[in-house]
Amino acid sequence: MVLLRRDDIDIGQICDSGQCFRMENMGGGRFSMVAGDHYLEIEQNKKGLLFRCEEETFESIWKDYFDLDTDYQSIRKKIDSGDSYLARAAEFGKGIRILRQDLWEMVITFIISQQNHIKRIRRIIGLLCEKYGERRRCPESSQGDRRFYDTFPGPERLAAAGLEELRECNLGYRARYVKETAEQILKGDVILEEIAGLEYPAAKQELLRCCGVGSKVADCICLFGLHMLQAFPVDTHIRQILALHYPEGFPFDRYQGYEGVFQQYLFYFDLFGEKGGAARDIS
């Protein structure tokens, strides 16, 4: 068990932020999550966060996973005081952190995310893991109702899956993308370990070679799977926010190196902040 007393992280916000889809809000400030093949439960209240795991595991896995060594407050300090919209967005979502998630998992996750909303992405990934992942018993320290969890299946497993069989996970037309990308990676046509060592532009270019990965998805993978904070995924929400609140253009120069962090603030604020968001404002 690890108790963390700090207010610069909010699990609820991270859970809803659209960067991870295997974190579950169990209510009462309790969360469960699966990352790669690890299961974790967290409790959050005014006092702080309780990680239900060994201190050793926290140090070796979760500390890094939750990016606890990055000072997000100092990143927010870069905000132009004249930009009240960004200031409000960042204040509203200040508990968000960019998780350091598994690269392979992010590739498949964000291929699935296209033309999809969070609720359905969650369900599809759940089905995919249930069907192709390994079932494991939750750690003894777990308090939730869950006894078992499913790991995220590797490339060999998804490449071997039949298309029709994959479709049973409600993947729709994305089934082909998932299978082909898994094959590309299995064959060594795309080498994730190599991509991990590249700079952002080169990494993105390589990711674009994966079937079903376009510019937006590649940026999501860079941001969430490679922790390249300069990646700025532009989806329909962000596009509308930029058009509405930054008609003269978003000041990317000012936030160089941290564009992705601000993308998250904008996105989260649009979804959950102030009356409705840009998408609904335009009509």
Place this chain on the structure above:
DNA sequence: GATCAGGTAAAGT
């Protein structure tokens, strides 16, 4: 019942 959801591949100019 269209339309659209955190787009992309493939076909068509």
Place this chain on the structure above:
DNA sequence: ACTTTACCTGAT
């Protein structure tokens, strides 16, 4: 090189 279109599925 750009611009359009089809695409699974489920929610509104």
